[in-house]
Amino acid sequence: MRQEITSYLSTIKNEMYQLTKFLYDNPEESFKEKKAQDYITKLLLDKGFTVLKNYMDIPTAFHAQIGEGHPKICFICEYDGDIKKGHIYGNNLSTSISITAAISLAKVVSKISGSVIVIGTPGELNGGSKITMCKQGAFEDIDAILISKPHIYNIENPKCPAILPLKIVFEDNLSGNLTSMDAYIMTINLLCQLAKGFKPGCTIENFSISDKVCVISLKAPSFDTAAEIRHQIEILTNTLGELIGLNHEVTLAELPCAEIKTCKTLNRLFAHNLKECGIIELETDKCVTSGSTLGCISNTIPCVNSYISILKDKSIPYPSSEFAKETLSEYAQEIGLKAAQALAFTGLDLMEKQNLIIEAKSELIVQSN
Template identity: 45%
Template sequence: MKQEMISYLHTIKDDIFNLSKYLYENPEESFYEYKACNYIVNMLKNNNFKVTEKYLDIPTAFYAEYGSGHPKICLICEYDAAVKEGHITGHNLISSISMGAALSISKVLDNFKNGTVIVLGCPGEFASGAKVTMAKQGTFNDIDSVLMVHPDIEYYETGTSMALLPIKIKYTSEGSHSCLDAAIFTFNALSSLKNNFDLNCSLDSINIKHCDSSSLYLKEAELSLYIKAPKMIQACKIEKKIKILCKATEDLTEVACEMSMHELPYDELIPNHALSRIFSHNLKEIGIIDTVEPKNIFTGLSLGTVSHLVPCLHHYLKITDDSSIKYGTLAFAKATISKFAEESVLKAAIALASTAIDLIEKEELLQEIKVEFYETIKNHQEKPCEA
């Protein structure tokens, strides 16, 4: 079965590489990925996938499926690019890897009594990723596992990410008191408050926006920031302190403070070690044996929210053999269409497809990752944030 998938993948490797190259040459910013979405959707339709376009009324999102019944294995496509910089984080390759895996799975899936492969088009990862909206709308409630591979400068197993809570404070004044003064007061107080946070918690990207710069006595202003923490429950504790600070600001400055979220929050990523082990084994089967320790990142991932609902894989794939190239650079973007990247994508697609088939074919493996998931999720129970 797996050999049949591998053979098929080699017959379509040019199509997969052409997808990578097309996305690289046509970078589109978050939620405007019309060319990318159309290109991928057409590939899926030409391979007999049932495709729902404009999924959840998001113009550049899609939901595609092949097969029937459970297990339902979901592969993620991301395809937005950084504004004016292109695919510096390799989202073009995320789509290529998932598409290569999905198409090869579809060629053997009819050999099983039950099983569905789902390809989920997730736009806007650079701008409060659509996966969070999909999670809240129930997209993942009927899915057994979510798999994706992210390009990097090294091979890493799935690690953790930070919980990310975006906060906005809007200041309004009806009298002679300046909103700018109130915002600066809050800013200075936050700088002192940071010293009392739990380890690894932080406030990032604090920004004061003047809504009317024609007067020193501003009637409106905004302060925005991101709370980062290892767990969302810690971020929520910091949020409560900021609410207390907002109330104190109102009392002291006589300026109204309204607190809200300016983007969707990201939960921390919960790794599934059993799922990582299965995928790492399949990587070794095709010759990638130098996978190192899990990669814990100090920023947020939209997949973090999904990982609280369903077991998730988020491995990292080395796509360049040039050690001077750094992740998130123009050189890294160019490396996504190199020969080395092309070969890496093919191997990752094989490992991803093999992992999906393992979960469809071997009930005990799927049961193992689900048992770990439910045991782990108990330790992450928390109240939702209030802002």
């Protein structure tokens, strides 16, 4: 069946490029990805999938499935972009890789037991929808989740940090001499000093003050560590508020991202398949600066969340408009096809050797204890 998948992939190379190109030409902002949703779901319908739009009451989300029962192998699509700069993270190619892998695996699913599922998760650049979907139980019945994203480097299991976005608000006291802006300036200065004592891998980033609100992002190797830092910040702002006589509060600015839980069982399997498909040089356990909304899901469901280099020129910055352009290159399309093949092979392996799923789930249980 691996040969059948490989042969079929060679016949849909142009469809993969056309999807990548369409998304590149039509970047849509988070949660308004109507053109992307329509294009992707029509393609899946044409390939025999049953498709549900407005999934989990999220207008531009979707759920597609072919096959029945378990194992349920899920491919994730992220398809929002930056209106001005385009697909600076390569979401157009990432979606194309997922769709190509899914429809390739779907060609053989009737010969084995299980289901191929595609879930479209909009809004990745603006907090994402996966966290909300996770809380609503969208992934509870899934056996494994697979996604491979374009990047500068090949990273088998990138270590994505936990991210805790916080909003700090000081209320002006008309009877006092100090304003909320004074409080924000003092807070930022104190936070910069506080950060010097953080554990390795912990930072405070993306300071911004607008409409008398200060927003920051905490990054840490684990969500528990990020929560500890939040507690320190609350102590700091409480003390400052009392000293200068301003009421204040610290709340979440948006939904937080948990760190990715590594599933070595799936990573080993996917790495083997990448090498079989021609992507040989892989880095492991490399830390990346961006978080992943897949974090909350990876705590309970085995996930592959790999990065694949689509660049010959490693000096091209990521994320950037230049990186977005590279997704259309012949080299990027060739690499994307190999990544899709490796994802499809991994899904096939999990369907044929269901003990691997049991092993992967057991690994996550051990990690959580």
